[in-house]
Amino acid sequence: MVTLLDRARELDTADPIAHYRERFDLPGGVVYLDGNSLGALPKATRERLAQVVDAEWGHDLIRSWNPTDNGGDWIALPQRVGGKIAPLIGAQAHEVIACDSVSVNLSKLIGAALKMRPGRNVVLSEPGNFPTDLYMVQGSPAQQRLAARNAIIDALNEDVALLMLTHVHYKTGEMFDMAALTEAAHDAGALVLWDLSHSGGAVPVDLNGAGADMAVGCGYKYLNGGPGAPAYAFVAERHHDALVNPISGWMGHAAPFAFSDEYAPAPGVSRLLAGTPAVLAMSALECGVELMADIGMDRLVAKSRALSGFFLQCMEERGLLENPSPLQGRGRSAAGAEGVGDVVSTPVNTTSPTPQPPPLKGRGSMVLASPVDPLRRGSQLSFRHQEAYALCQALIARGVIGDFRAPDILRFGFAPAYVSFEDCALAVEALAEVLASGEWEREEFRERAAVT
């Protein structure tokens, strides 16, 4: 009998990017399915950080702001790293800059968008968007308007300065049709800001192909930049002249070392810089980005879909999905295990209602919270279960690391650069055992940690 593990190993053997796993320093005995929250450590990053600390900082000291024999050129890091992120998200190199956090970059771009659309003061988003996106609007001078996915286009009117959406939903993994939403916003005279935190480095993103105006994204998830890595921001070239950064710091000045009293913005996205670049963190991010660029988005995307598709098949075959299963009648390829080429996708209809999960059932199975169609989801699968927190802790105790998102989501991320099909089979097997044994009911798995 061919087990899931046998099939997983076959898929790993055939995987053209399987060897990239060796470029990461993954702990033994762990199945890591949380790279969508914190990417793993590239081995090159350890070496690069040692070089930055010892040679660039320790030895060359202040001189490293300019080019040195040891590397240096710290002043160029934000543009250089941004330029390396650009091809991963369908942007030109000079349209992307690495700096600050996603939150701070959202604050800058919300402010900038309001200046570009005088007379309009609404930022439109959806309820349940990643919290910091909404909070940034709430802290800004803009008025927040929220509309459910199926009502977003109807909510676009002449008050809306900016449509701000997260491309791949952090909880469900549901993915917006970037081109369609962007077009609808433009038809209403609004700008669009895409949060790519759960997209960049994992799913196909073509900002310029979609005509997007602005974007932000995270450095510490699929880009493997390290905990709290700098984020990035994109502004389409056509908006560069009109771009006004309300957090107008000296590093975004046209001539920072002239020390003028009057702010004058640097050309293009460089004016999005505020304070001094975080050199250590930015150097680590550069290593992660280089590794993603080396693999290439096409291969990353194909593997991502194959991984999540295989995981879903394993869930189905082990009987862990509620009945009726969303996979029934769709055949094996519908879940995406063979990659995009074999998938008969349902059309992406951004005006359709968000599918509501059926009510929670028995404790032995889970409800898929992510789209079945691999073209409509990010590089993750989420499942609802009323005891999702305890299940997650019980899995971690078995060395399978996913994460919990309140109130009832168990989330597995498939970082295609280093996750294997074997990881998927092992994770599902562990989940099956946890569900069957009821071990998650233990008290130790129910105490909430500070960070979940």
Add this chain to the structure above:
Amino acid sequence: MVTLLDRARELDTADPIAHYRERFDLPGGVVYLDGNSLGALPKATRERLAQVVDAEWGHDLIRSWNPTDNGGDWIALPQRVGGKIAPLIGAQAHEVIACDSVSVNLSKLIGAALKMRPGRNVVLSEPGNFPTDLYMVQGSPAQQRLAARNAIIDALNEDVALLMLTHVHYKTGEMFDMAALTEAAHDAGALVLWDLSHSGGAVPVDLNGAGADMAVGCGYKYLNGGPGAPAYAFVAERHHDALVNPISGWMGHAAPFAFSDEYAPAPGVSRLLAGTPAVLAMSALECGVELMADIGMDRLVAKSRALSGFFLQCMEERGLLENPSPLQGRGRSAAGAEGVGDVVSTPVNTTSPTPQPPPLKGRGSMVLASPVDPLRRGSQLSFRHQEAYALCQALIARGVIGDFRAPDILRFGFAPAYVSFEDCALAVEALAEVLASGEWEREEFRERAAVT
């Protein structure tokens, strides 16, 4: 004959904190007098970063947000590091938080101050303040008002929401009387925000003693946090309830992991957080801060004054100060070489006009741009010379690293934790030779680098 170098070595032998130099990884053959721009590398930082990268990130991965056997507890870093900075600046632990950059923190606190003073919209500062401070006002909804040092108090009126000053001037090292200015601002109903970038870890700062409302400061100068280290922000406890952060990110939420759609601020300065803490950079900063705390501010301040005083004496005795010298008739101790106890200080009069340097003279001497009185200056000495840029480059070629500040300032910083009196004597000797030889006239020393 007792040379300057002999005297320097005597002073080093008697220096009670001389041994802390061994805690830093300083390059051989270099006299480093630029710790006011980028602090040196503490040896402990190298080890700590390796631990954070290998064990906390690489091995424990996402689990390190909570406490782990390897340390972890990343979520507590901003408050923990802030709490360790607090005693260095006369604040309570819960009034300080480490986060973002000085620029971004200025943006937050300018916004917060405007909310606390409804009906007032002026931010008062001085021309020639560090550029990012002024630029942040220019990018904010506030109106900027600039007044020269001797006119600041007169410029305080009922329009002024916030007086925003840099405690120690980055170019001249001139230090404001924090208590007097704060009192004057309060008398006018305004709040005060102090930029401590050139103060924290080097000069006495007593925020609560002075009644200060808000402050920001830099992690990569005297705190030795590494290039582009996170900054810190202080808000006096009495303002915590009214504190509104316009960059209202999820990490400043009362319950970030509840993922609520509605922003609700965390208690106290924690609400100043925006995005995910920069764990690698914050860990490096913590090492630098711990080292400063270990030495203690009293010893750091005494050594700082002794170093700059000795440097000034060396300049005078080598005939490098213009005539008449500002030191003439003040005696040896007036420059501060014996430390604060021996100094007969001139009273600090914040309403006196800023001393204007005499016109540039011959090329063989320099004009002191810093206050002669060690109680009125920071841990630096600045000298004007029309060829300051080329002089700085010629000194760097000789292994003496100071820096240039446009248009004509040559600046030497005395990081008391690792600079020796021998460093001072060697630097002055090198400067004497550079000035005498005219080697700075070489073409190679006149080409401006990107970062100066």
